[in-house]
Amino acid sequence: MLSLPGAVPAEGVDEGVAAHYGELFREQRALAEGTGFVDLSHRGVVTVTGADRLSWLHLLLTQAVSDLPAGQATEALILSANGHIEHALYLVDDGETMWAHVEPGTQDALIAYLESMKFFYRVEVADRTAEFAVVHLPAGSIARVPDGAAVRETAHGRDVFLPRADLSSYADQHGPAAGLLAYEALRVEQHRPRLAFETDHRTIPHELGWIGTAVHLQKGCYRGQETVARVQNLGKPPRRLVFLHLDGSEVHLPVHGTPLHLASDGPDGRKLGFITTSVRHHELGPIALALIKRNVPLDAELLAGTTAAAQETVVEP
Numbered sequence: 001m002l003s004l005p006g007a008v009p010a011e012g013v014d015e016g017v018a019a020h021y022g023e024l025f026r027e028q029r030a031l032a033e034g035t036g037f038v039d040l041s042h043r044g045v046v047t048v049t050g051a052d053r054l055s056w057l058h059l060l061l062t063q064a065v066s067d068l069p070a071g072q073a074t075e076a077l078i079l080s081a082n083g084h085i086e087h088a089l090y091l092v093d094d095g096e097t098m099w100a101h102v103e104p105g106t107q108d109a110l111i112a113y114l115e116s117m118k119f120f121y122r123v124e125v126a127d128r129t130a131e132f133a134v135v136h137l138p139a140g141s142i143a144r145v146p147d148g149a150a151v152r153e154t155a156h157g158r159d160v161f162l163p164r165a166d167l168s169s170y171a172d173q174h175g176p177a178a179g180l181l182a183y184e185a186l187r188v189e190q191h192r193p194r195l196a197f198e199t200d201h202r203t204i205p206h207e208l209g210w211i212g213t214a215v216h217l218q219k220g221c222y223r224g225q226e227t228v229a230r231v232q233n234l235g236k237p238p239r240r241l242v243f244l245h246l247d248g249s250e251v252h253l254p255v256h257g258t259p260l261h262l263a264s265d266g267p268d269g270r271k272l273g274f275i276t277t278s279v280r281h282h283e284l285g286p287i288a289l290a291l292i293k294r295n296v297p298l299d300a301e302l303l304a305g306t307t308a309a310a311q312e313t314v315v316e317p
Contacts, residue, residue, distance in 0.1 A: 083227025
């Protein structure tokens with residue numbers, strides 16, 4: 001897709017796809033209106049096949065998937081023994097194969113963990129990244145999906161697992177393409193967390209609002225469940241995800257990791273959290289997601305570095 005007119009490559013973990021195609025806000029508006037597509041071909045694709053795939057994954061994931069109907073999309077996490085988030089999987093089963101797309105570059109570690117847990121179960125885990133790519137169609141899109149393709153359909157759109165050889169022809173038929181910055185702007189607007197952006201080495205699911213969407217509280221045991229249950233039943237998470245409206249007069253957006261302070265304390269005040277993702281939205285202007293300490297007042301005016309920020313609650317304190 002980087003050969004398409006106007007393509008500007010993304011950087012960092014998203015290297016390999018287009019950040020935009022020269023018209024960021026037009027691309028956002030197209031996605032919001034249900035047209036176009038987003039190239040997510042840099043994401044890892046992992047499949048699990050075999051008669052025991054659903055019951056086996058049910059034991060390992062935070063989500064209940066033992067009776068997952070074919071074609072029904074879900075998402076799940078893999079936690080450390082201490083309940084910290086290690087992997088996020090976006091899943092759909094087609095009746096024979098469980099398909100998952102994951103953050104770029106995380107598939108090797110994920111597969112190594114899954115392989116270590118196979119034991120006597122009748123399952124096969126495979127890295128299909130070289131063969132298949134993910135294309136995102138926004139909510140409301142009427143674009144045709146090729147026959148036989150695995151599709152995750154959610155309220156936010158459809159993730160299609162396409163053979164890589166078909167990417168160019170698909171782009172020709174279903175444009176215009178929208179870049180990853182447009183996709184990310186809508187993700188932030190929708191308060192959807194992303195692994196390694198909204199997470200760090202100590203993030204637990206409660207902090208990001210992943211309870212319910214990616215964590216099932218009534219399923220059986222899995223690694224890290226004790227922490228999930230203890231926080232759910234006996235306490236509160238130490239931090240919470242917030243949505244921020246940023247000062248629109250600033251030229252530069254605060255980058256990932258920019259510290260947050262109380263506006264009344266100034267930029268040298270006590271650190272209360274940090275920016276996780278900041279974007280420019282076609283209607284809302286500069287916005288961001290951030291992780292802050294749970295006890296920060298809901299009406300507190302904040303500074304992201306030196307940029308004024310007004311918060312909206314995503315996860316209740």
